[in-house]
Amino acid sequence: MSVVYERVALIGLGLIAGSMAHAMRAHGLAGHVAGYARSSETRETARRIHLCDSIHDSAAEAVKDADLVVLAVPVRAMAEVAEAIAPYLKPGATVTDVGSVKRSVIEAVGPHIPEGVHFIPGHPLAGTEHSGPLSGFASLFQNRWWLLTPTEGTDPAALARLQDLIRGMGANTEDMEAGHHDLVLAVTSHVPHLIAYTMVGVADHLRRVTESEVIKYSAAGFRDFTRIAASDPTMWRDVFLENTDATLDILGRFTEELFVLQRAIRMGDGQHLHDYFTRTRAIRRGIIEAGQDTDAADFGRSAGTKQADGKG
């Protein structure tokens, strides 16, 4: 691969920025990667492990002369960072973000982006429950989707260059309207996380009440819930506070369905339960047959990519 951007600045040095740093280095996609994180502890860790070519003590310094600036902080911190770097952005540079919510980030960041700088929001659909500067790894984006939410006014050349970087890191990229992104992700990621958090909370409560060992002897399905529920609390607090409408819409539909299933169980309606589970199994099999589940072909992935956690 050849260099796509001479100089890239990563703001926030956690799982996603760290994985980008590793992937760009592994594939030779950036001439120089500069990094900044708010906490001095994170910056020290990043220096110690040579996560980037240079680590700076201010975001302003990090973005100086950068051709691409990546905002990789929790979604509620995006505006503050955008405001801090705005005066130091190079004319013609591109700013992107990796936030899990798009509409509110665009509203918060967009107004700070100066004339002559391209803003192309994005979201890699890849992650783990780990966070911090030690958690990143080069293959995180391999065969994953990376959605971009350009608008009609987005410069085609700037967009094509960002797509080149994303593909260079092994991901597939598609464009999506920001509001639609937020609805789709509420279904596929945000509400499932909330359900996992809730279920682990319920089990923990039960454990205390009964002194039984629900968590110790949990089976595979529940263990997956506990993995997801170990995800970063700041990141997920921000996701729910910034994707409120879509999350509440999907959560409403979810609870309606749950009540129907609850009633079927109470009434002993085995036919309803069997029909429902047959339908959901067909959906899963359809996904696999369409080749859209990369994990199904690479089943050991999550176990093989466990990383030591680091503080963000």
Ligand SMILES: NC(=O)c1ccc[n+]([C@@H]2O[C@H](COP(=O)([O-])OP(=O)(O)OC[C@H]3O[C@@H](n4cnc5c(N)ncnc54)[C@H](O)[C@@H]3O)[C@@H](O)[C@H]2O)c1
């Ligand atoms: N973790 C995932 O699975 C995942 C996947 C896709 C996208 N995202 C999104 O990517 C972004 C980063 O997530 P992550 O998992 O890398 O988080 P992380 O917690 O691993 O890292 C976040 C980094 O941001 C820094 N930070 C926090 N507030 C800051 C501020 N005000 N100024 C500068 N730095 C600040 C922290 O010090 C840390 O280094 C979030 O917006 C998240 O929604 C996460």
Ligand SMILES: O=C(O)C(=O)C[C@]1(C(=O)O)C=C[C@@H](O)C=C1
């Ligand atoms: O695999 C995980 O741990 C994830 O939760 C990753 C996941 C997801 O829901 O798929 C989480 C949030 C992101 O915005 C994108 C990806």
